[in-house]
Amino acid sequence: MAFLLGAVAFVVALLLSVMLHEGGHLLPAKRFGMKATQYFVGFGPTLWSTRRGETEYGVKAIPLGGFVKIVGYTPLEEIDPADRPRAFYRQPAGRRAIVIVSGVVVNFVFAFLLLMVMAMTVGVPQSGTVTSTVDEVTPCVPAGPRAACEDGRPRSPAAAAGLRAGDRVVSFDGTPVADWDELTKAIDKAKPGQTVRLVVQRPGAPQPVTLPVRLADVDGQPFVGMSAKVVGGGYDRAGPIGATAFAGRALGRTVAGIGEVAVDLPSAVPRLFSPERESSPGGQVGSVVGATDVSGQIFASDTNSTRDKIALFLSLVVSVNIFLGALNVLPLLPLDGGHLAVVGYERARAAVNRRRGRPDPGTVDMTRLLPLTYFAVLVLVGLGVLLILADVFNPLKLPE
Numbered sequence: 001m002a003f004l005l006g007a008v009a010f011v012v013a014l015l016l017s018v019m020l021h022e023g024g025h026l027l028p029a030k031r032f033g034m035k036a037t038q039y040f041v042g043f044g045p046t047l048w049s050t051r052r053g054e055t056e057y058g059v060k061a062i063p064l065g066g067f068v069k070i071v072g073y074t075p076l077e078e079i080d081p082a083d084r085p086r087a088f089y090r091q092p093a094g095r096r097a098i099v100i101v102s103g104v105v106v107n108f109v110f111a112f113l114l115l116m117v118m119a120m121t122v123g124v125p126q127s128g129t130v131t132s133t134v135d136e137v138t139p140c141v142p143a144g145p146r147a148a149c150e151d152g153r154p155r156s157p158a159a160a161a162g163l164r165a166g167d168r169v170v171s172f173d174g175t176p177v178a179d180w181d182e183l184t185k186a187i188d189k190a191k192p193g194q195t196v197r198l199v200v201q202r203p204g205a206p207q208p209v210t211l212p213v214r215l216a217d218v219d220g221q222p223f224v225g226m227s228a229k230v231v232g233g234g235y236d237r238a239g240p241i242g243a244t245a246f247a248g249r250a251l252g253r254t255v256a257g258i259g260e261v262a263v264d265l266p267s268a269v270p271r272l273f274s275p276e277r278e279s280s281p282g283g284q285v286g287s288v289v290g291a292t293d294v295s296g297q298i299f300a301s302d303t304n305s306t307r308d309k310i311a312l313f314l315s316l317v318v319s320v321n322i323f324l325g326a327l328n329v330l331p332l333l334p335l336d337g338g339h340l341a342v343v344g345y346e347r348a349r350a351a352v353n354r355r356r357g358r359p360d361p362g363t364v365d366m367t368r369l370l371p372l373t374y375f376a377v378l379v380l381v382g383l384g385v386l387l388i389l390a391d392v393f394n395p396l397k398l399p400e
Contacts (some may be wrong), residue, residue, distance in 0.1 A: 005297025007292045015041055019064040024106030025068045032095045035086045038069035074362050075286045093347045100340045107325035111318045113378040115247035117313045123235025124246050130180040130228045132169040138225035141216040146278035156225025161211040167200035180228040192217030254322045261285050263370050272390035290391030333373040
């Protein structure tokens with residue numbers, strides 16, 4: 001039931017994000033006197049609609065997006081002569097640019113406000129201090145750094161050596177360690193296949209216990225198989241100024257993370273259906289199906305507190321809005337960035353002609369851009385289908 005609740009909550013949040021994005025196009029279009037005939041959430045058959053003035057508002061059956069129908073969004077449309085003065089393409093470039101970018105702006109503003117609300121209500125997550133005390137022993141050697149344990153995988157070195165939760169590591173192969181940072185540095189200096197002496201202080205034991213550990217190999221790196229206990233973590237509620245600063249930093253980090261994902265995605269495609277899918281930033285990107293599944297995992301988690309679940313869910317919704325905005329910025333038709341690029345090209349061309357004493361050549365011949373548009377649609381749809389299949393057959397897992 002918790003999983004279903006999380007999945008439904010994400011679908012509602014996604015539809016709200018789409019409504020806000022399309023509303024960002026609709027409101028300035030109406031404000032500037034353009035004619036908008038439809039405002040719909042979803043695609044496919046219409047489930048419900050109502051008409052207010054000249055605009056039909058409604059919901060369609062497939063909740064994978066939405067659209068606003070603005071008359072004359074491209075010069076290729078056939079337009080009633082009575083509507084021609086209000087056609088989008090006949091409006092000043094500045095007004096067209098505002099209508100185009102407003103959807104993206106709304107998504108970023110919504111994400112920013114959600115981050116502020118999270119900081120002032122749930123609180124700003126505090127990482128705490130990562131100690132050298134073992135919190136959990138990994139039962140197996142995973143196939144990749146972020147892969148889960150599967151049947152048939154060998155026991156982890158820590159499990160095989162008898163390491164226990166609560167053990168505090170005091171030295172690694174003769175190197176004293178005081179915290180997790182020193183321990184990971186010592187592990188990184190070792191080699192896969194090497195047998196090291198792990199000295200731990202075990203609760204109730206009068207003397208330190210020495211465990212021989214034969215390091216495993218995970219992607220060429222030494223692997224022990226343990227997680228650290230964190231002390232002092234939690235959440236600190238922020239005031240308006242602190243929340244604003246937190247939202248700005250988080251927004252910047254998320255945009256940077258999306259950039260890393262975009263750069264890494266082509267190389268990650270071959271691993272989408274392998275256990276190593278989550279080993280790189282590109283492999284961690286998912287479709288609407290995957291994000292819905294992750295939201296369900298958040299709500300169904302037994303290891304996270306209610307506060308953790310709310311913070312993770314809000315972070316997921318924030319990421320979706322920033323991704324939706326960032327995707328639409330790409331200068332590819334039919335995305336918003338593509339239409340904005342067309343407006344920019346028209347104005348640049350007009351400026352050059354004006355300096356040369358020539359007339360404004362007017363709007364771009366969109367028929368010349370149709371092959372590129374079809375190619376972009378094919379790539380985006382193909383990638384979307386590929387990610388959906390990966391999320392069905394090799395779903396992303398919420399880190400434990």
